[in-house]
Amino acid sequence: MERDPYPFYRTLREGFPLVRDELLGAWLLSRYADVRAALGDTRLGSVDTGLSPAYRGLLEPALRAAAERTAHVLARRIGGRREVDLVAEFSGWLPAAAAAAALGLPWEDAARVHEWCRTGPVPPGGSHPELEGLLRPHVARRRAHPGADLLSALCGARVAGQALSDEAVTGLAGTLLTGGGEATALALASFLANLLDHPAQLDLVRARPGLIPGAWAESLRRDPPAPVVLRRATVPITLGGTTLPAGAAVACLVGSAGRDPFRYADPDRYDIFRPDPAHLAFGAGRRFCLAATLAGLAAECGLRALLDAMPGLRWAPGFRSAPSGLMARAPRALLVRPSQGPF
Ligand code: HEM
Numbered sequence: 433m434e435r436d437p438y439p440f441y442r443t444l445r446e447g448f449p450l451v452r453d454e455l456l457g458a459w460l461l462s463r464y465a466d467v468r469a470a471l472g473d474t475r476l477g478s479v480d481t482g483l484s485p486a487y488r489g490l491l492e493p494a495l496r497a498a499a500e501r502t503a504h505v506l507a508r509r510i511g512g513r514r515e516v517d518l519v520a521e522f523s524g525w526l527p528a529a530a531a532a533a534a535l536g537l538p539w540e541d542a543a544r545v546h547e548w549c550r551t552g553p554v555p556p557g558g559s560h561p562e563l564e565g566l567l568r569p570h571v572a573r574r575r576a577h578p579g580a581d582l583l584s585a586l587c588g589a590r591v592a593g594q595a596l597s598d599e600a601v602t603g604l605a606g607t608l609l610t611g612g613g614e615a616t617a618l619a620l621a622s623f624l625a626n627l628l629d630h631p632a633q634l635d636l637v638r639a640r641p642g643l644i645p646g647a648w649a650e651s652l653r654r655d656p657p658a659p660v661v662l663r664r665a666t667v668p669i670t671l672g673g674t675t676l677p678a679g680a681a682v683a684c685l686v687g688s689a690g691r692d693p694f695r696y697a698d699p700d701r702y703d704i705f706r707p708d709p710a711h712l713a714f715g716a717g718r719r720f721c722l723a724a725t726l727a728g729l730a731a732e733c734g735l736r737a738l739l740d741a742m743p744g745l746r747w748a749p750g751f752r753s754a755p756s757g758l759m760a761r762a763p764r765a766l767l768v769r770p771s772q773g774p775f
Contacts, residue, residue, distance in 0.1 A: 434756050437659070438700070441688035450672040458662060458681035459671075464692035464712070466672065467684045472717025476663035476682055490589060491608070492725060494582040498534035499730050502526060503737035511741030511770050515748045518738075518766035523620040524550075526734050527611035527727075535605055536574075536581025541566055542609070549614045560606065567602040616727045618657035618762035619713070620734055625753040625763045626651045626702045627735075631746060633704050638739050647704040648731045652690075653711035654702050659687025659761050661715060686712045687761065744772035 433440060444451065444462035453460050461467050470476055503526055510516045525546060532542035548562060570583060575598075578584040586601045596604075611617065627634040627647065637643045661684040668678050676682070689712050691699040696706070714721035721727070738745060746769055747753075753763040 434758055435754065437687065437758060438691060441685060441691060444685070445688060445692060450674055453683070456660075456681075456683055458683040459674075459676055460683050460685055461671070462685045462688040462692075464689040464695035467686060467689035467712055468716050470663065470671070470682060470684050471661065471686075471712060471715045471719065473663075473669070474718060475665060475667050475669050477666045490585055491582070492729070494534045494585070495530065495608075495726055496729050496733070498582075499526070499530040499733040500737075502530040502533050503730075503733040504740070507734075507737035507741035513770060515767060515769055518624055518768055519621050519762075519764060522738065523624060523734065523766070524617050526620065527614070527616040527730050528609055530730060530733075531605075531608040531611065534581070535570075535583040535608065536579060537570060537583070537609075541570075545609045549610055549617075560610075563606045563609070564602050567605050568598070571598050571601050571605075611723075611727075611730075614760070615657045616723075616730050618757075618760055619652060619655075619727065620731050621762040621764075621766060622655035622657065622755065623648055623651040623731055623735070624738070624766055625755070626655065628745070628747050628766070628768065629753070630702055633702070634745070637704065637735070641736060643704055644732050644735055645728065646706075646709065648728060648735075649709045649711060650702060650704050650706050652713035653696070653706075653709050654690060654700070655755060655761065656686050656690060656711070656713035657760060657762055658713070659685065660759050661686055684712075686715075742768070742770035745770060746772060 441462055444460060449461070449463050449466060451460050452458075461470050506522050506525060506529065510521050516522075525542070528546045528549070529539070529542045532539065532545070544566065545563065548560065571587060574581075574584045574587045578588060583601070583605060586596060586604060589596055627637060633647065637647050663682045663684060665676050665678055665680045665682065669676050669680075671682075689695070693699050714724040714727075748767040748769050751767040753766055755761055755763045
């Protein structure tokens with residue numbers, strides 16, 4: 433299942449579109465139309481993460497510049513190698529390192545955050561004691577001596593006339609650093625794997641960078657990093673003729689929805705020219721991921737930097753990527769040859 437949940441998803445879609453899973457303690461929804469409707473249903477609540485749309489104007493320019501810079505530094509460091517694992521040396525680092533660079537935090541702090549994310553779940557909203565402990569002294573320093581970084585900007589920001597509290601600043605910075613539980617890092621790994629599995633499409637994207645956003649969306653459809661989005665019914669709710677009690681957990685199987693043949697022709701195929709790749713990887717409706725643009729920025733900057741630094745980027749001979757994970761899914765290694773010259 434961890435390796436290949438797709439046969440199970442198919443069984444669910446075809447025979448059990450709404451079914452209780454005792455192991456997960458939740459009702460499973462697997463068809464595209466049902467998942468989409470549930471994600472947009474305000475009677476199904478979700479966790480609050482503390483990132484409000486009010487901060488977007490502040491975050492996006494700072495993060496774009498940092499993501500571009502960081503991606504180029506990371507890519508150039510490994511571009512000359514004979515073989516390299518892009519997860520260990522690039523995609524796993526880029527989101528946290530770019531956020532740390534934008535916030536004005538030292539590299540070692542990005543490394544510590546990366547290690548916490550790798551070794552255990554970090555809840556959204558920065559409610560992680562070590563992460564809060566790491567950020568608090570930085571916030572205090574910026575309050576006393578503001579600089580030109582994003583953390584100083586957050587300390588000085590006013591939303592509806594009010595300055596942000598220390599908790600709000602740490603929560604926001606924490607959310608940025610952990611990148612929605614490393615979802616961006618996982619999505620970037622799947623994106624690179626899809627392109628490397630399809631060298632003709634990789635070459636097209638190299639020649640026409642305008643194709644990158646479509647190629648990214650198609651990868652999120654086919655291989656979402658968070659294939660299960662959990663919601664909880666706030667009131668009794670009737671889905672597909674079954675009434676679930678208030679408090680019932682509902683697992684929206686986004687990974688299954690993205691492969692629903694009633695919604696997508698030949699759904700297992702990765703095709704950057706798919707006419708309508710509209711996917712549910714970022715949710716839908718009112719809770720749509722507030723950082724979808726930020727994640728796309730990291731992916732685009734990351735891929736451009738790799739293509740610049742690696743003129744002949746291909747899989748290392750004999751390597752095949754293998755995605756794994758049910759709740760957080762991606763390949764855990766991407767062994768490549770940056771250039772194909774003789775060694
Ligand atoms: C490719 C990367 C990402 C994916 C696939 C992703 C996925 C999602 C999904 C599925 C939801 C909806 C949850 C629900 O409906 O209950 C969501 C919401 C959210 N995500 Fe992301 N996310 C990503 C990156 C990020 C990043 C980098 C951040 C923060 C910097 C972030 C912050 C948020 C926040 C704050 C919400 C809640 C929005 C709200 O409640 O109004 N996400 N994300």
